Amino acid sequence: MSQALPVLHDDLTEAELDTIVEKATTASAFLKAISHEGRLMILCHLVTGEKSVTELEDLLSARQAAVSQQLSRLRLEGLVVPRRDGKAIYYRLADDRPRKMLECVYELFCKDAD
Numbered sequence: 001m002s003q004a005l006p007v008l009h010d011d012l013t014e015a016e017l018d019t020i021v022e023k024a025t026t027a028s029a030f031l032k033a034i035s036h037e038g039r040l041m042i043l044c045h046l047v048t049g050e051k052s053v054t055e056l057e058d059l060l061s062a063r064q065a066a067v068s069q070q071l072s073r074l075r076l077e078g079l080v081v082p083r084r085d086g087k088a089i090y091y092r093l094a095d096d097r098p099r100k101m102l103e104c105v106y107e108l109f110c111k112d113a114d
Contacts, residue, residue: 033077034101038062038070042091043098046080050092 008020034040038060045051045059057067071091074080079098083090093099 029077030079030097030101033073033079034098036070036073038066039074040105042067042070042074043079043093044102046091046093047099047102050083050090052088052090054088056091 006020012020034043041060042056045056051059053064053067053071056062056071057064060067071080071082075082075091078094080091081094083092
């Protein structure tokens with residue numbers, strides 16, 4: 001069951017307001033990280049499991065430099081985790097946030113297309 005959104009009101013304490021601003025900053029950084037279609041597509045592919053950079057290049061029909069740049073941003077935001085195996089680097093989702101976000105995006109933008 002979904003939680004109700006918090007209600008902002010005039011009698012919030014400074015600590016409560018600081019917490020809200022901190023969470024808004026975190027949410028904003030997350031949304032900026034996923035706002036690029038290349039990064040969003042990478043996350044879509046990683047929902048199905050770990051992929052190598054080479055696999056992602058093929059899936060996205062993109063150059064290695066472009067894929068690596070987007071993975072770097074996702075890694076910086078803590079959304080993906082790398083693993084090296086010899087010369088290959090594999091990526092997976094860091095936690096369940098991207099999956100939950102993709103489910104929401106699917107519900108909002110894709111479900112009616114089915």
